[in-house]
Amino acid sequence: MSDTRRNVLVRGSTLLGSLALAGCTDLSNKPWVQNALGEVENLTRVAQRLFAGGHSLAPEYSKADVARMFRANGTLNPGTNDYAMHLANDFKDWVIPVGGLVEKPLKLSLVDLRRMPPRTQITRHDCVEGWSCIGEWTGAPLAPILAMARPKPEARYVMFYCADPMGNGALDAGGHIIPPPYYYESLDLLEATHPQTILAYDLNGKPLPVENGAPIRVRAERQLGYKMPKYVQKIDLVDSFTRIGGGKGGYWEDQGYQWYGGI
Ligand SMILES: Nc1nc2c(c(=O)[nH]1)N[C@H]1C(S)=C(S)[C@@H](COP(=O)(O)O)O[C@H]1N2
Numbered sequence: 475m476s477d478t479r480r481n482v483l484v485r486g487s488t489l490l491g492s493l494a495l496a497g498c499t500d501l502s503n504k505p506w507v508q509n510a511l512g513e514v515e516n517l518t519r520v521a522q523r524l525f526a527g528g529h530s531l532a533p534e535y536s537k538a539d540v541a542r543m544f545r546a547n548g549t550l551n552p553g554t555n556d557y558a559m560h561l562a563n564d565f566k567d568w569v570i571p572v573g574g575l576v577e578k579p580l581k582l583s584l585v586d587l588r589r590m591p592p593r594t595q596i597t598r599h600d601c602v603e604g605w606s607c608i609g610e611w612t613g614a615p616l617a618p619i620l621a622m623a624r625p626k627p628e629a630r631y632v633m634f635y636c637a638d639p640m641g642n643g644a645l646d647a648g649g650h651i652i653p654p655p656y657y658y659e660s661l662d663l664l665e666a667t668h669p670q671t672i673l674a675y676d677l678n679g680k681p682l683p684v685e686n687g688a689p690i691r692v693r694a695e696r697q698l699g700y701k702m703p704k705y706v707q708k709i710d711l712v713d714s715f716t717r718i719g720g721g722k723g724g725y726w727e728d729q730g731y732q733w734y735g736g737i
């Protein structure tokens with residue numbers, strides 16, 4: 475690794491440190507943003523080398539196109555005691571660890587995420603079940619977050635683990651409870667570093683409603699609905715997902731949907 479590259483990385487690694495400091499609100503501060511941008515460019519290059527394709531943008535719409543009520547689908551409330559506690563507490567203790575194959579694991583609170591330079595996008599959501607809906611999403615772009623965590627060279631996919639159990643579980647032949655799987659999804663590094671891939675916290679200018687994934691859901695605008703996990707509680711970088719869950723990269727993929735959910 476060149477010295478310049480190492481310096482960029484070392485400076486980059488202080489980004490979250492300063493973010494986590496109470497009272498650090500100066501995000502327009504130039505070195506912060508510029509270092510982050512350098513990191514993102516490096517990571518994008520790595521992702522484009524690993525996976526064919528580029529970062530063409532999904533269409534964006536105007537305020538006039540936004541649906542009055544954004545439709546909700548799938549889990550509308552995780553319904554667990556743990557989630558109910560976080561909801562009652564305004565998600566103040568909701569912390570998303572970013573780990574796995576990274577040099578610098580992170581822990582992101584909602585305050586951390588809201589302090590990062592935001593992105594707002596008005597986009598059309600397409601569900602495989604045959605409906606679409608246009609909404610305005612605001613959140614923290616994932617690319618600079620991953621750049622701060624510094625993916626190891628082996629990292630290829632970003633796994634998102636959600637707070638909602640899918641179903642009630644079952645009983646095995648011996649009467650033992652088999653717990654239900656939780657929703658999870660994955661994106662490759664190319665999609666994860668796409669500029670329209672954000673950890674969204676607002677829908678139409680207000681904190682995400684529970685039914686749309688409060689407090690944090692992924693928006694990856696070139697993807698079908700099921701590729702955008704709601705209620706995200708943990709992020710992991712991995713080299714392969716074949717040993718995770720049913721091995722197909724996501725809850726719906728394990729039920730037979732295609733892993734590639736590009737539109
Ligand atoms: N955690 C979680 N994420 C999820 C789902 C879900 O059931 N649980 N459903 C998926 C599907 S199929 C769609 S179409 C969208 C629906 O998002 P919405 O409820 O905001 O419309 O979320 C996706 N992400």
Ligand SMILES: [Mo]
Binds near residue numbers: 547
């Ligand atoms: Mo969907």
